[in-house]
Amino acid sequence: MDKQNQELDGLFAAYRNAVPDPEAGANFMPELWRKIEARQRMVIRIKKLTQVFVAAAAAICLLFGILLEVPARQAPVMRGNYVDVLADANPTENLSALGIIRVDYTESNAK
Numbered sequence: 168m169d170k171q172n173q174e175l176d177g178l179f180a181a182y183r184n185a186v187p188d189p190e191a192g193a194n195f196m197p198e199l200w201r202k203i204e205a206r207q208r209m210v211i212r213i214k215k216l217t218q219v220f221v222a223a224a225a226a227i228c229l230l231f232g233i234l235l236e237v238p239a240r241q242a243p244v245m246r247g248n249y250v251d252v253l254a255d256a257n258p259t260e261n262l263s264a265l266g267i268i269r270v271d272y273t274e275s276n277a278k
Contacts, residue, residue, distance in 0.1 A: 189195075247255075259269045 262269070
């Protein structure tokens with residue numbers, strides 16, 4: 168046990184010789200506080216920038232949500248299958264001039 172304590176003391180002595188204690192001068196504490204405040208200012212700037220980006224993203228999401236919910240008034244809404252849409256777009260009055268007549272199959276089947 169005594170041998171291990173001597174080895175440990177030798178290791179600590181070698182460390183003290185390799186890394187000397189910094190001399191505390193007149194500007195030691197002001198310099199230390201300047202470094203600490205510089206790091207804190209950078210963190211605060213990053214935090215504020217992140218908050219601005221999050222707020223902007225939330226505003227954009229809200230805007231897109233509102234735009235998706237408001238119906239588009241310029242474009243008509245088409246409902247039905249392809250034949251129904253064509254029939255609505257081309258009334259029979261316009262087609263009769265081209266020689267196309269409308270046949271109602273429900274009446275012809277009843278006879």
